[in-house]
Amino acid sequence: MTAINAVTDFAVEGDVGVITLNSPPVNALSAAVRDGLAGGMAAAAADPAVKAVVIVCEGRTFIAGADITEFGGAQKGASLYDVQEAIENSPKPVVAAIHGTALGGGLEVALTCHYRVAVPSARCGLPEVNLGLLPGAGGTQRLPRVVGVEKALEMMTSGQHVPAKQCLEMGLVDELVEEGKLREGAIAFAKKIVAEHRPLKKVRESNDKVEAARGHPEIFANFRKANARKFRGFLAPEYNICCIEAAVNQPFDEGMKTERKLFGELMSGSQSAAQRYAFFAERQANKVPDVPDDTAVIPVNKVGIIGGGTMGGGIAMNFLNVGIPVTIVEVKQDALDRGLGVIRRNYERSRTAKPEETEARMSRLTGSLDMSALADCDLIIEAVFERMDIKKDIFAKLDAICKPGAILATNTSGLNIDEIASVTKRPEAVIGLHFFSPANVMKLLEIVRADHTSKEVINTSMKLARKIGKIAVLVGVCPGFVGNRILGARQREANKLIMEGAMPWDVDRVLYDFGFPMGPFAMSDLAGLDIGWVKEKSKGETIRDVLCEMDRRGQKTGAGWYDYDEDRNAKPSPVTEKILHDFIVKSGANPRHVSDDEIRERCLYPMINEGAKILEEGKAIRASDIDVVWENGYGWPVYEGGPMWYGDKVGLDKVLGKMREFQATMGDAFKPAPLLEKLAAAGKTFQNQG
Ligand code: CAA
Numbered sequence: 109m110t111a112i113n114a115v116t117d118f119a120v121e122g123d124v125g126v127i128t129l130n131s132p133p134v135n136a137l138s139a140a141v142r143d144g145l146a147g148g149m150a151a152a153a154a155d156p157a158v159k160a161v162v163i164v165c166e167g168r169t170f171i172a173g174a175d176i177t178e179f180g181g182a183q184k185g186a187s188l189y190d191v192q193e194a195i196e197n198s199p200k201p202v203v204a205a206i207h208g209t210a211l212g213g214g215l216e217v218a219l220t221c222h223y224r225v226a227v228p229s230a231r232c233g234l235p236e237v238n239l240g241l242l243p244g245a246g247g248t249q250r251l252p253r254v255v256g257v258e259k260a261l262e263m264m265t266s267g268q269h270v271p272a273k274q275c276l277e278m279g280l281v282d283e284l285v286e287e288g289k290l291r292e293g294a295i296a297f298a299k300k301i302v303a304e305h306r307p308l309k310k311v312r313e314s315n316d317k318v319e320a321a322r323g324h325p326e327i328f329a330n331f332r333k334a335n336a337r338k339f340r341g342f343l344a345p346e347y348n349i350c351c352i353e354a355a356v357n358q359p360f361d362e363g364m365k366t367e368r369k370l371f372g373e374l375m376s377g378s379q380s381a382a383q384r385y386a387f388f389a390e391r392q393a394n395k396v397p398d399v400p401d402d403t404a405v406i407p408v409n410k411v412g413i414i415g416g417g418t419m420g421g422g423i424a425m426n427f428l429n430v431g432i433p434v435t436i437v438e439v440k441q442d443a444l445d446r447g448l449g450v451i452r453r454n455y456e457r458s459r460t461a462k463p464e465e466t467e468a469r470m471s472r473l474t475g476s477l478d479m480s481a482l483a484d485c486d487l488i489i490e491a492v493f494e495r496m497d498i499k500k501d502i503f504a505k506l507d508a509i510c511k512p513g514a515i516l517a518t519n520t521s522g523l524n525i526d527e528i529a530s531v532t533k534r535p536e537a538v539i540g541l542h543f544f545s546p547a548n549v550m551k552l553l554e555i556v557r558a559d560h561t562s563k564e565v566i567n568t569s570m571k572l573a574r575k576i577g578k579i580a581v582l583v584g585v586c587p588g589f590v591g592n593r594i595l596g597a598r599q600r601e602a603n604k605l606i607m608e609g610a611m612p613w614d615v616d617r618v619l620y621d622f623g624f625p626m627g628p629f630a631m632s633d634l635a636g637l638d639i640g641w642v643k644e645k646s647k648g649e650t651i652r653d654v655l656c657e658m659d660r661r662g663q664k665t666g667a668g669w670y671d672y673d674e675d676r677n678a679k680p681s682p683v684t685e686k687i688l689h690d691f692i693v694k695s696g697a698n699p700r701h702v703s704d705d706e707i708r709e710r711c712l713y714p715m716i717n718e719g720a721k722i723l724e725e726g727k728a729i730r731a732s733d734i735d736v737v738w739e740n741g742y743g744w745p746v747y748e749g750g751p752m753w754y755g756d757k758v759g760l761d762k763v764l765g766k767m768r769e770f771q772a773t774m775g776d777a778f779k780p781a782p783l784l785e786k787l788a789a790a791g792k793t794f795q796n797q798g
Contacts, residue, residue: 110151116144118151124298125152125200126291128497134172135165137213139185141175146186149194149202151572160298161202163195163221164291169208170230171217176239179375188213188245192220196310201301205294206281207231209269217247222309225297226272226281227290227354235267239387240380240747244371248351249363250311251703254279257321260352265345271770306578312360328353341377341745346710348593349467378757382749385795386739389732389750391756393581396729406513408432414502416447416475419519420491422547425451426576428469429548434499435474435481444475454548472493480509491519491542499523500531507532515565517541522588525558535560535745539569542589544741552741553578554563579740584727591737593722594751597714600777602628606651606688609699611708612669613680618707623745630678633668637661654687713763716755720781723794731794756793764788 115138116129127148131141145163152161165171174188195202195217204210204218206226215232218224226232234243234251242248243264252260255278263270263507275281285293300306321327328349329476332339339345347370354366374380395401411427413420416438424434428451438444451473455466474481479502482488486512490502499518506516516538518528529538540556553573557566566582573580583590602615606629616627626634637652638661646653655661655668660683662668663676692699719734728734735750748754755763764785770778792798 112144112147112291113140113396115140116148118148120158121295123157124295125158125161127163128166130166132167134169136173136175137171138175142186142188142191145191146194148171159302160200162205162294162298164205164294170206170210171214172209173212173214196220196419201308203294203298205290207290212236213245216243216247219250219311222283225283225285225294227287228272229287230272231269232275232280233267233269234264237265237348238267240344240350240383241374242351242371246364249355252318252352252355252656253311253314256317257327257352264348278733316359317357336366342747343628344374347374364394382747382753385749385753386746389736390579393733393736396582399563399566404564405571406564406568409487410485412482412488413491415491416444419547420449421451423489423491423543425548428472430576433472437476437479448475479505483509485513485514489517489519496523499528503528504531519543522592525556525585528667529558536562537565538566551579554582554591555580555582556585556589557582558585581733581737586727590722590734591730591741594715594718597718598711599628601714605702605707605710607692608702610702615707623748625743629669633662633670636664637668651687713766715751716763717767717781719752720783724783735763752794756795760784760788
């Protein structure tokens with residue numbers, strides 16, 4: 109065995125040269141890895157005993173892509189194109205041996221190999237679209253030549269990681285080798301290639317599949333149409349599609365030029381910068397400075413949930429999905445039956461759960477009317493009404509019932525967890541686990557650290573979140589925590605704007621165009637205006653009171669802020685307009701024209717300001733954590749990075765200037781946060797506070 113460099117070895121086994129990469133954590137294509145591949149290929153070429161080459165990786169995965177941390181820096185080491193050329197033009201067949209994930213540049217390297225083998229657990233994909241990019245190392249031209257245009261469109265615009273068995277079926281992988289025996293299997297495969305004198309298969313020369321799509325522009329038109337909603341606002345999906353069109357309509361080398369040009373445009377644009385930032389922000393959120401990764405973890409083998417409503421049921425599904433038994437406690441039998449029934453129906457309706465999986469998951473679920481059924485649970489999550497007295501009562505009971513060491517969690521979306529913990533004799537065991545609705549779908553989990561929460565409880569919660577597929581962000585106790593507190597700032601302005609002359613549909617349109625899935629008034633209609641509204645107490649004092657009294661309670665009653673047709677399409681409502689007008693006049697004001705710019709700035713800048721306050725109060729660990737919350741819990745468009753990233757993008761001096769202007773005319777709701785003032789004065793940003 110020869111060391112090519114610090115991350116690459118070369119060995120000759122019989123007549124096969126084996127290049128082994130070992131660059132933790134994910135063998136990303138850093139300068140050292142590219143140099144190692146170039147050196148390995150040169151060593152294989154120079155050794156007459158070598159008849160074929162295998163490229164294999166140590167550690168958890170095959171090459172998982174370009175090294176994203178190198179993006180934007182000066183190019184060092186061998187260029188990826190040169191490495192790929194050395195592989196593709198090698199006179200000796202090259203076999204990629206894949207385990208873990210062959211992603212992005214990793215799959216693109218594999219696509220320049222003449223053959224690809226994989227273990228059954230491996231996955232392949234071109235996930236660049238999720239970083240606001242396209243595969244920039246020939247992937248856009250080679251993938252459609254292997255899997256065909258339709259599958260390439262699907263893979264490249266979704267970024268999905270395709271399981272090895274499917275890759276085999278679509279020709280992306282030539283052979284599966286036994287799990288755990290990749291190196292031996294790949295060497296045996298390479299020997300077979302040599303013995304059978306199989307040709308040097310160069311993907312670039314294989315044109316059948318792209319030619320089949322030539323003269324059929326409808327393939328692309330239909331795909332664009334079918335996915336218009338999903339791709340809205342994002343540049344990268346369209347750029348990926350254009351590259352596949354180029355693969356179909358242009359010769360390979362021309363297609364490569366198109367790819368390179370479009371890649372350059374995306375790479376230098378703000379969307380990809382924001383999406384790459386989001387990738388690292390999510391991973392950064394896992395790190396808690398005073399809770400090291402090796403902090404003890406409490407085994408969680410059984411979960412108890414109090415409350416079998418929409419929230420409790422959704423939370424339960426997360427644990428059942430990963431094999432953890434759940435007991436749900438309700439106060440009444442019919443509520444319990446209903447809750448358990450909803451969970452079963454959700455599984456039965458799910459496209460991903462097979463019937464036998466539904467049964468397996470349901471077999472892990474039990475229900476009870478007695479809280480003492482939670483005595484042997486390792487984690488108990490309370491998911492009942494947002495009322496402090498009820499929560500305190502439950503936690504006092506839990507304290508008496510639950511075994512020592514159990515974690516006592518509340519799903520409150522904003523109540524004071526220190527106060528809840530104060531009724532127990534074990535405040536160190538109490539934590540907030542704030543799931544978002546629907547809890548089995550939404551990715552975000554706000555983990556709320558109270559004054560006395562222990563590090564073990566925090567670490568266990570963070571690790572468990574990952575296990576159930578959530579993106580966890582640790583936050584501190586304050587009204588509304590991070591997410592709802594910032595939402596409050598936006599909602600306040602949205603409500604004020606419609607009292608000045610903007611219509612609800614104006615506010616919604618501006619926020620929708622910014623990239624949110626829907627605006628606050630459309631959201632309110634969807635959720636129902638009557639949440640928390642009590643008919644008997646309603647005196648027509650607020651716009652909501654009036655709308656609810658008129659039975660305009662949202663989509664479910666066919667009218668709310670908007671009017672709805674029988675297909676639930678929304679139309680601006682003259683009734684709402686009249687109500688608003690009357691309210692404004694009654695308040696002694698005159699409706700005025702409110703510009704779209706003002707709507708955007710009034711709604712978004714106070715969010716940035718609230719984020720700054722959260723940071724200076726230490727309720728979020730870092731600015732990027734706030735962005736992770738808003739992207740994954742509230743639909744902030746990932747290509748705009750999150751409120752704090754967006755503040756930096758706009759310029760903190762500009763945000764501050766507007767806040768001061770609004771403060772002068774509209775009062776202290778716009779008072780700038782000291783941190784915003786400080787950073788703006790120093791010409792700094794939230795990301796780089798220096
Ligand atoms: N470059 C640099 N660092 C990377 C990386 C990459 N491509 N992929 C992962 N990492 C880092 C992560 O930041 C993380 O670092 P920390 O431990 O310091 O936080 C570490 O590797 C482990 O990553 P995960 O926590 O995500 O580990 P996982 O096991 O859950 O997932 C993975 C592994 C599936 C490979 C996932 O990391 C992933 O999806 N990575 C990105 C893959 C990707 O997008 N590749 C395309 C890159 S762009 C490209 O290739 C352009 C081109 O055309 C040439």
